[in-house]
Amino acid sequence: MNALVDPLSYREQSPAVRARFEALKERPVVLSVENLYKTFPCGSGVVTALKDVSFQVYRREFMCVIGPSGCGKSTLIRILAGLEDSSSGQVLLDGKPVSGPGPDRGMVFQSYTLFPWLTVKQNVMFGPRMAGKGSSAEPEARQWIDLVGLSRFENSYPHQLSGGMKQRVAIARALANRPRILLMDEPFGALDAQTRSQMQSYLLQIWRNLDITILFITHDLDEAAYLSDRILVLKANPGEVDEMIEVPVPRPRTPSQFVTPEFIATKYRIDQLIHPEAAHETDSIPFPRMTVAGDDVE
Numbered sequence: 001m002n003a004l005v006d007p008l009s010y011r012e013q014s015p016a017v018r019a020r021f022e023a024l025k026e027r028p029v030v031l032s033v034e035n036l037y038k039t040f041p042c043g044s045g046v047v048t049a050l051k052d053v054s055f056q057v058y059r060r061e062f063m064c065v066i067g068p069s070g071c072g073k074s075t076l077i078r079i080l081a082g083l084e085d086s087s088s089g090q091v092l093l094d095g096k097p098v099s100g101p102g103p104d105r106g107m108v109f110q111s112y113t114l115f116p117w118l119t120v121k122q123n124v125m126f127g128p129r130m131a132g133k134g135s136s137a138e139p140e141a142r143q144w145i146d147l148v149g150l151s152r153f154e155n156s157y158p159h160q161l162s163g164g165m166k167q168r169v170a171i172a173r174a175l176a177n178r179p180r181i182l183l184m185d186e187p188f189g190a191l192d193a194q195t196r197s198q199m200q201s202y203l204l205q206i207w208r209n210l211d212i213t214i215l216f217i218t219h220d221l222d223e224a225a226y227l228s229d230r231i232l233v234l235k236a237n238p239g240e241v242d243e244m245i246e247v248p249v250p251r252p253r254t255p256s257q258f259v260t261p262e263f264i265a266t267k268y269r270i271d272q273l274i275h276p277e278a279a280h281e282t283d284s285i286p287f288p289r290m291t292v293a294g295d296d297v298e
C-alpha cells in the first residue's frame with residue numbers, strides 16, 4: 001500500500017457503526033488484561049516480550065491482535081490460556097484472576113493439535129468426558145460436529161481430513177468445553193488462500209450464532225480487518241500496545257467489502273503501524289545491475 005490510497009481515516013465511522021461500538025462498550029468485560037509484563041532470560045540478560053500491556057475485551061466481541069513477528073503475540077495468548085506465567089500484571093476472566101489452564105478458555109493453534117489416534121467424534125468428546133459428562137458427552141459432541149459441518153466425518157481420523165477440516169474439528173473441540181472465550185493463534189496460517197477465506201467466513205457465522213468472545217491472532221491485514229470489531233496492534237522490542245483500532249466496516253461482513261473505503265482505510269492504518277517507511281530494509285540491499293545502461297523496462 002502507498003500514498004495513492006485515499007487517506008480516509010479509519011476513525012471516520014458512520015452513525016450506525018458508532019452506535020455499534022457504543023453498544024459494544026456497554027457490554028460486560030469478559031477479559032481484562034492489566035499491566036502485563038513478560039521477560040525471558042536471554043544470554044546474560046533478559047528479553048522483554050511484553051511490556052505494560054493492558055486492554056479489555058467485551059462480551060461477544062471479536063478482537064484480532066496483530067503485530068510484527070516477535071512482538072509477543074504468542075506469548076500473550078499463552079499467558080491468557082494459562083500455559084505460561086506472566087512476570088507481573090494480571091489477567092481477569094469475568095472479573096476473576098486467571099492462573100493455569102481451564103475449560104473456560106478454548107485454544108485453537110495454527111498447527112493441528114488433534115489427537116491423531118482418536119476419531120473426529122472422540123476428539124470432540126475428549127473435553128466433555130474429562131469434565132465428567134458421561135453419556136451426554138456423545139450427543140453433545142455430535143452437536144458441535146454438526147455445527148462445523150462435519151457430521152459425515154465423525155468416525156474419520158485426523159489424517160483422513162484436509163487442513164481446513166482439521167481446523168474445523170479443532171474449533172468444535174474447543175467449543176465443546178463451552179469456553180467463555182476462544183483464543184486463536186494464527187489458526188488459518190497454514191491453509192491455502194481459498195480455504196483460509198472460507199474458514200474466515202465460516203468462523204464469523206459460528207461467532208454470530210453463539211455467545212462466544214474471540215481473541216484471534218493474525219499477521220494478515222485482510223484477515224484482521226475482515227474479522228474484527230477492534231484490532232489490537234502491538235509493536236516489537238519490547239512488545240507494547242501501539243494502537244487499538246475500531247474497524248468501521250459495517251456488519252455483517254462479506255468479502256465484497258474488501259474494496260470499500262472503510263476497509264482500505266483500516267488496512268492502510270495497520271500497514272502504517274506495522275511496516276513504517278524506515279522498515280523497508282530490502283530497499284537498502286545493494287543489487288548489481290546486470291543489463292546494459294539505458295535498457296530500462298520502467
Ligand code: ADP
Nearest residue numbers: 040041047049068069070071072073074075076
Ligand atoms: P510472536 O508470536 O509475536 O511472533 P512470540 O511471543 O513468539 O512473538 O515471541 C516474543 C519474543 O519473546 C521474541 O523475542 C521471542 O524470541 C521471545 N520468546 C518467546 N518465547 C520464549 C521462550 N520460551 N524463551 C525465550 N524467549 C522467548
Ligand code: MG
Nearest residue numbers: 070073074075
Ligand atoms: Mg507467534
